[in-house]
Amino acid sequence: MSFAFAIDPDQPKPALFRHLADAARALLDGESDRTANAANLSALIYSTVPDLNWAGFYFYDGSELVVGPFQGLPACVRIPLGKGVCGTAAVQQSTQRVADVEQFPGHIACDSASRSELVVPLVKDGELVGVLDLDSPRLNRFDDEDQAGVEQLARIYLDAIG
Numbered sequence: 001m002s003f004a005f006a007i008d009p010d011q012p013k014p015a016l017f018r019h020l021a022d023a024a025r026a027l028l029d030g031e032s033d034r035t036a037n038a039a040n041l042s043a044l045i046y047s048t049v050p051d052l053n054w055a056g057f058y059f060y061d062g063s064e065l066v067v068g069p070f071q072g073l074p075a076c077v078r079i080p081l082g083k084g085v086c087g088t089a090a091v092q093q094s095t096q097r098v099a100d101v102e103q104f105p106g107h108i109a110c111d112s113a114s115r116s117e118l119v120v121p122l123v124k125d126g127e128l129v130g131v132l133d134l135d136s137p138r139l140n141r142f143d144d145e146d147q148a149g150v151e152q153l154a155r156i157y158l159d160a161i162g
């Protein structure tokens with residue numbers, strides 16, 4: 001198996017996310033370990049999607065969100081359900097796309113460089129698994145194409161973990 005995923009980060013977004021989805025399927029193929037797959041998927045996203053300062057996972061431990069594999073600066077470890085962008089995505093089970101984190105009531109600033117954020121809830125068979133969180137130092141970094149692309153990566157992750 002090759003681990004060389006040469007994806008041009010400057011290509012148009014639909015193509016970028018198509019290639020990322022192909023790479024994610026290849027990377028997670030035949031592996032169901034949640035931690036291993038989260039580690040590899042965060043590395044793939046962080047090294048390919050432009051203008052990110054954090055990309056990674058929080059897992060639901062039955063009472064709150066606990067940080068999982070990620071790329072970026074060290075982050076807050078525990079986030080109660082309903083708190084911050086991550087806890088909101090988890091409790092509402094809907095993607096949160098925040099153009100300006102300073103305008104989001106209760107936003108949790110793990111890295112003061114973060115200006116916008118995209119959080120996709122991970123729900124499998126009706127059960128909350130956690131969230132996939134991307135932060136950017138650019139205001140309004142994420143659009144519909146980013147959201148659709150990252151939601152597809154989240155589905156690939158959920159399919160892989162069996």
Ligand code: SME
Nearest residue numbers: 075084085086107108110
């Ligand atoms: N900003 C998030 C916290 C997690 S960090 O961004 C890595 C939030 O408000 O939930």
